[in-house]
Amino acid sequence: MNLMKHFIDRRDFLKLGVTGAFGMMVTAADLLWQVEQAKAAGLPNGSLAIPQSLSADAALQKLIEGNQRFVQHKPQYPDQSAARLQEVAQAQHPFATILSCADSRVPAEILFDQGIGDIFDVRVAGNIATPETLGSIEYAVVLLGTPLVMVLGHERCGAVTAAVQNESLLGEIGSFVKAIKPAVKRVKDRPGDAVDNAVVANVQYQIERLKRSKLLTEQIEAGKLKIVGGRYDLDTGSVTMIT
Structure with missing residues (x-):
């Protein structure tokens, strides 16, 4: 029997959608076992066996x-050629996954001066770890072999501001406010700018939520993954690491 019949084809995975695929009762141990078996079988590129070309530290x-090139206005625009487009057309090997805010001023590939296939983008207002964003990150880490995850908050974030001001918003717009409030509560009495304090606290809080994932935790413990935080400055374009 063809070994690949035992595994979820990545294209089928995408057709199902991240939430649907992870709803197939695949446990963390089962999924990781499948990845290791695929690697052992020497399956070709485009399968589950995606080698990590960079360590987490090198990726960071x-x-x-x-980002330094971007701030200094000396971008190299890597991996944006026609050749690169063809290279990643059938298989992707992103070296970093970034959970960032759905904000037009925070385009990850531009502010980090990267190109097509370099960054696995997960964007949602307030850069929050919802089940859907978590599933997307698990997919990037476990199935694509991404060694680095960054939760990227940004200066004057509207979602964080709404949570700090405890605003009542229409429709589903307020859903992210609820997800950020625990972070706001942690720094409500801290001196300084309330919104900026909450931006940093929210990054830290969302990282904690990501680390509750068994899939991600197993990768961290195996030395295959690092999760870090960052704060993007809208005025300068610089990213500061958050501990």
């Missing part, structure tokens, strides 16, 4: 250097 350094 690549992001930092790219």
Whole structure:
């Protein structure tokens, strides 16, 4: 029997949708076992066996250097050629996954001076770890082999501001406010700018939520994944690491 019949084809995974695929009662141990078996079988590119070309530290350094080029107005625009487009058309190997805010001023590939196929983007207002964003990140880490995850908050975030001001918003717009309030509560009495304090606290809180994932935790414990936080400055374009 063809070994690949035992595994979820990545294209089928995308057709199902992240939430649907993870709803197939696949446990963390089962999924990781499948990945290891695929690697052992030497399956070709485009399968579950995606080799990590960079360590987490090297991936983070690549992001930092790219941001420095962006701030200094010396971008290299890597991996944006026609050749690169064809290279990643059938299989992707992103070296970093970034959970960032759904904000037009925070485009990850531009502010980190990266290109097509380099960053697995997960964007949602307030850069919050919802079941859907978590599933997307698990997919990038476990099935694509991304060694680095960054939760990226930003200066004057509207979602965080709404949570700090405890605003009542229409429709589903207020859903992210509820997800950010625990972070706001942690720093409500801290001196300084309330919104900026909450932006940093929210990044830290969402990282904590990501680390509750068994899939991600197993990768961290195996030394295959690092999760970090960052704060993007809208005025300068610089990203500051958050501990």
